[in-house]
Amino acid sequence: MELKNNKYLILWEPSGILRAFIEKWKNKIYKVDPNAEYLNHLVHSTLYVFNSFEKEEYLIKELNVCVGNMKSFLIDIKNWKIFYNDVLTNSNTLTLEIKKNKHLFNVQKEVVNTLNKLRSNKIQYDNVIWKNEYLESYNRFGFPFVGVHWIPHITVASISDNSGFNIEEAFDNKVNFLSVDFNALSLYSIDNNIHKKIKTFKIDN
Numbered sequence: 001m002e003l004k005n006n007k008y009l010i011l012w013e014p015s016g017i018l019r020a021f022i023e024k025w026k027n028k029i030y031k032v033d034p035n036a037e038y039l040n041h042l043v044h045s046t047l048y049v050f051n052s053f054e055k056e057e058y059l060i061k062e063l064n065v066c067v068g069n070m071k072s073f074l075i076d077i078k079n080w081k082i083f084y085n086d087v088l089t090n091s092n093t094l095t096l097e098i099k100k101n102k103h104l105f106n107v108q109k110e111v112v113n114t115l116n117k118l119r120s121n122k123i124q125y126d127n128v129i130w131k132n133e134y135l136e137s138y139n140r141f142g143f144p145f146v147g148v149h150w151i152p153h154i155t156v157a158s159i160s161d162n163s164g165f166n167i168e169e170a171f172d173n174k175v176n177f178l179s180v181d182f183n184a185l186s187l188y189s190i191d192n193n194i195h196k197k198i199k200t201f202k203i204d205n
Helices: 016-032 056-068 102-116 132-141 167-172
Strands: 006-012 045-052 073-083 092-098 153-159 179-182 184-191 194-202
Touching: 006 102, 016 092, 016 153, 045 102, 045 153, 056 102, 056 184, 056 194, 073 102, 073 167, 092 167, 102 132, 102 179
Parallel strands: none
Antiparallel strands: 006 045, 006 184, 073 092, 073 179, 092 153, 184 194
């Protein structure tokens, strides 16, 4: 039986009023530009994306050990952040930026160190040439956003200039979130842009 090379995603899923706030903005954009990229993606912040031939059961086993050594912590939502002319979409990506936090970077490091040895080929990107720290990360981990150059964020949608939606409007809406709990990680598989949850790993206090 031929093994399948699957694509996986490690992410954090906001809950409560933060999740509802982002979903409200997704709905707002949908009314103007229903084809905006990422609009139909679940509300999340990505820590790592990788390909692997390993069975899901083995990935779960490894992540159980990894997450079992972690402690929950608080993260702060800074404000709106727009990635103008996003290299991944060639559009403008509206996000909520998460304040950089040593605990968050340590979580990414632990997860990547656990899974990098289980990955297969690099994540493929169309028409993107990585440079500097992004290229180094891509070569080492198969994913360009591992390390201190990573900008933690929660994506709302990626919107083209001619969509009719004024992305700058977001800055007129103050973000009132202070600290939120980072107390779980989720493992998803991705197939044809369809996300399927495999397991959520709770992080103890």
